[in-house]
Amino acid sequence: MKRILAADVGNILTKVALFHKEAGRWKLAGRAFFPTTVEPPESDVMAGLREAVSKLETSTKFKLLEGARLITPAGDTEGADMFVATSSAGGGLRLLVAGLSREITAESAHRAALGAGAVVAGILSVDDIRQGIDAIERIRRIEPDIILLTGGTDGGNVWDVAALAELVAMADPRPRFNACGRMPVIYAGNVDAKPYVTGLLEGSMDVVCVDNIRPVLEEENLEPVRAEILKVFFDRVVAHLPGYRTLSSWAEGPVKPTPAATGDVLTHLAAKKREDILAVDVGGSTVDVFSIIGGKLYRTVSLGARLSHQTGAGSFRPRPEEIAKWLPQDVDEDLVRNWYYNRVLHPTTVPETFEDLMLEQGFVREALKVSLEQHISLTRGLKGIHQRRQIGDLFHQSSTGESLVNPMKIRTIVASGIPLSCAPRLSQAVLMLLDGLMPQGITDLVVDEKCVLPHLGALFEVCRDVAEELIEEALVPAGTCISPVGPKVPPGRVIARVKVLDKTCDIASGELLTVPIEREGPVTIEVIVRREFDVGGGKGNHVVTTVHPGALGLILDGRGRPLAIPERPADRKAALRKWFRSVKAFPDLILSDAVRAKIAD
Structure with missing residues (x-):
């Protein structure tokens, strides 16, 4: 086998990559993007795919x-010799999740759906039954691809x-994509209720x-549901999207589904490193957050955090000042608002000025x-495991349902x-991660610099050895962040000391x-902290560990957690310029008053 072509048909962009075997080693030969063509006038995903492949032909020869x-x-x-594909076009796989209680079965169904790469478009519980016609109208408005119906323990009501x-x-x-067809329903609830459920719905x-x-x-028990969601996605959803028969x-x-493929790669990576990892994928339609905790994959998706035509309709709609606070100069709020709505209307726009780039990166932060924050709040343990006999207490327990994500225990991000993988400088991607995710303790930062994680996930399905070989090339070590967590102390005070090699x-x-x-x-590092600070070994405890520094080396972040940006405009601008310079995120000229200069200049 000499070459493998991979495609990821996204909601906004179709991305293709060509992998080539040279001197016995697999390498990335090239990649290309083109706007996805699932909607009119083309209404055929293959049109955009062929355009992307045509660009790839030009770059790779x-x-x-x-x-x-x-x-x-x-x-x-x-x-x-081979073509593999993933997709989140049309907004990905949309599920309506239904369960008896939002706190137990609906929450478990939510986790299963997200783990299978779906977008949960709505959650229905037994409380909604009392809403009658309003609940019926809400179900119809959601326009799901699949309904996941759960509820009750076996032998229960x-x-x-x-x-x-x-x-x-x-x-x-x-x-959604077959108005004359029958809705797929997956039932994963009380086994004794199966005859009633099928009798009501199968007509x-x-x-x-x-x-x-x-x-x-x-x-x-999530795996049977996840497997069936993927099967229904392929058989019932993919088959009805324009052009997908040819793609298949x-x-x-x-x-x-793109998130499921990405999750496969991350699960493999966590198993190989034998540690908990966190991952973010900033797409054209959503921001996916993955964590692998104790070998298990957890995923959440932020529907409103968008750089696309759906941005304005989402739950995350930042105020102009929230974006502008990340720019090291004064910016008129109307300018920020205009930038925002231009991105809504033209989601494939590439930043042309440093000001545009900083606005986009502020949005990403x-x-x-x-x-x-959403991921931490949703990634929780099972409710009910300590008080099995007192069902009424399930909704008031403080000892169960706690978040499984402990930022201090995350060793790799x-x-x-595209906003992270294709940032003009790797240091810009690193600074977005530091400011947006605020890692704690000692954390290796890794960037999918070629934007190929979904491609590798698709390869895992059919050619695992090639995928494992390519992971080493795809994931670029960017730096190791060391961020002590502790009380607020006066600026400039030493809170920790790091020993590495002869430094x-x-x-x-x-x-x-x-x-x-x-x-x-x-490399091996030793971190010595003040008694009230912690880098993962407990307050005041020194830590000796092995890290993978990468391009930026060690990043010593003493800015505190949560990160606080100075409120006074002059102090804020000075702090941002200092931080940008510390990682060489932008040329010094740009950090003065020439931010409107063309990037190409």
């Missing part, structure tokens, strides 16, 4: 298309589950029953912050998505400093 057909197998200068199914039956929603919908997602309160016929293996460096309160590391690969 390999001929890949013969007319509208993919050349296969590969020859010396043409064709590809069946009547509330049946009532929930009856409400769905009365709403009789239509699939107008296609019902598939899988194992109960919560057979007992102490157990969460090209592909080796199934067309996977706020989106990352909000998305991580992976960044992907000793201080971390000062309010300061951001980089320490270049000449040696490639892992």
Whole structure:
């Protein structure tokens, strides 16, 4: 096998990459983007895909298309031996999740859906039954691709589950991309309620029953639901999107949802590193946050954190001052507002000035912050596991349902998505991660610099050894952040000391400093903290560990957690300029008054 062509058909952009085997090693030969063409006038995802492949032909000098057909197998200068694909076009896979209680079964269903790469468009619980016609109208407005119906432990009450199914039956929603078709319904609830659920729904919908997602309160059984969601996505959703039949016929293996493919790579990475990791993917439609905690994958998606035509309709809509606060100069709020709505109307626009670039990166910082907060709040343990016999107490427990994400225990952060992967300087991506995610303790920062994580996830399905080899090239070590957490202290006071190789460096309160590391690969560091500060070993405890510094070396971040930006405009601008200079995010000229200069200049 000589070459592999991979495609990710996103909601805004279609991304393609060509992998080439040279001297016995697989390498990225090139990549290209083109706006996705799922909507009119083209209404065919293959149109945008072929345009992207045509651009890839120009950059790599390999001929890949013969007319509208993919050349296969590969020859010396043409064709590809394999094509793999992922997709989140059309807004991805939209699910309506229904369960008896939002606190237990609906929450478990929510986790299963997100883990399968879906977007949860709405959550329905037994409380909604009392809303009658209002609930029915809400179900119809959601326009899901699939309904996931859960509820009850095995052997429990069946009547509330049946009532929930009856409400769905009365709403009789239509699939988003097949208005004349039957709605797919996955039932993963009380096994005793199956006859009632199927009897109510199978006349107008296609019902598939899988194992109960919560057979007992102490157990969460997600995998059967996730597997069925992926199957229905391929059979019932992908098949009805314009051009996807051709896309599927090209592909080796199934067309996977983009987040599911990305999650596969991250799960592999966490297992290999034997540590908990956090990852963010800033897409054209959503910001996905993944965490692998104790070997298990958790995912949340922020629907409102968008740089697309759907931005204005989402739950995350930053105020102009929230974006402008990240710029090291005064910016008129009307200018910020105009930039924002131009991005809403023209989502594929590339920043042309440094001011545009800083505005976009300010937006990304706020989106990352909000998305991580949501992820931490939703990624929780099971409710009910300590008080099985007192069902009424499930809704008031403080000892269960706690967040599983402890930022201090995250040892690696992976960044992907065009604003991060394609930032003009790697240091800009790093600073967005520091400001938006605010890592704590000792954290390696890794960037998917070529934006190929979804491609590798698709490869895992059909050619795992190639995918594992390419991961090493795809994920670029960007730097290791050391950020002590503790009380607020006067600016400039030393809060920790770092020893690495033959260097000793201080971390000062309010300061951001980089320490270049000449040696490639892992290095051992010792971090000595003041007694009231913590870098992962407990307050006042010194830590000796191995890190992978990468391009920026060690990043000593003494700015505190949560990060506080000075309120006085002059102090804010001075602080931002100092931080930008510390990581060489922008040329010094740009940090003065010439921010409107063209990037190309």
